[in-house]
Amino acid sequence: MSELPRLNGAAPDFAAVSTHGPVSLADYKGRWLILFSHPADFTPVCSTELAAFARRAPDFATRNTALLGLSVDSVFAHIAWTRNLADKMGVEIPFPIIADLDMRVARSYGMIHPESSETATVRCVFFIDPQQRVRAMVHYPMSCGRNVAELLRLLDGLQTADEQRCATPENWHPGEPVLQPPPRTSSEAAGRMQDKSVDSLDWYFGFRKG
Numbered sequence: 001m002s003e004l005p006r007l008n009g010a011a012p013d014f015a016a017v018s019t020h021g022p023v024s025l026a027d028y029k030g031r032w033l034i035l036f037s038h039p040a041d042f043t044p045v046c047s048t049e050l051a052a053f054a055r056r057a058p059d060f061a062t063r064n065t066a067l068l069g070l071s072v073d074s075v076f077a078h079i080a081w082t083r084n085l086a087d088k089m090g091v092e093i094p095f096p097i098i099a100d101l102d103m104r105v106a107r108s109y110g111m112i113h114p115e116s117s118e119t120a121t122v123r124c125v126f127f128i129d130p131q132q133r134v135r136a137m138v139h140y141p142m143s144c145g146r147n148v149a150e151l152l153r154l155l156d157g158l159q160t161a162d163e164q165r166c167a168t169p170e171n172w173h174p175g176e177p178v179l180q181p182p183p184r185t186s187s188e189a190a191g192r193m194q195d196k197s198v199d200s201l202d203w204y205f206g207f208r209k210g
Helices: 044-061 075-089 104-108 148-164 186-192
Strands: 032-037 065-071 097-099 123-128 134-140 199-202 205-208
Touching: 032 148, 044 065, 044 075, 044 148, 075 097, 123 148, 134 148
Parallel strands: 032 065, 065 097
Antiparallel strands: 032 123, 123 134, 199 205
């Protein structure tokens, strides 16, 4: 397996063919990108996932975020599969799916896990920011479908942390209080409990309006 990209490191560059024609990492500069892999076309779990991503595509779009799928199947298999999903599930797939027959993109992102399969990608999700840095990575086994609502929640957390210079607590959702970063100096720590803009439980632990 290739070494995984590192959090906050540069996303590996790529240029590939897809169901929407040629695509490259550079096409997405200036907006967020969620690059996700699936093991194979015409498989049950992958079909449910692709349909879920398609149904939530408008929600990602409102967050300035593009979706880009990938597997090692051919572009012809991808086209046949997406047409089948439209026919059988009533879902049009609005985003490109990379046909990574030579596994070049998959290997650069560490999507091939030999302990699971030598020839298929596991269920990987990479969150790439507008500066094309990898901000989050999520991996699922082949047998377990992803939760697209949770991926949206994670995206909201990343974007909120950037915009508001904060952190988000467990199971945070937009509109809920966020966490104030801990003090960085002794003097900041001494004044934290007197800061009325922060609901402090202790000098290092406080919430503020999100």
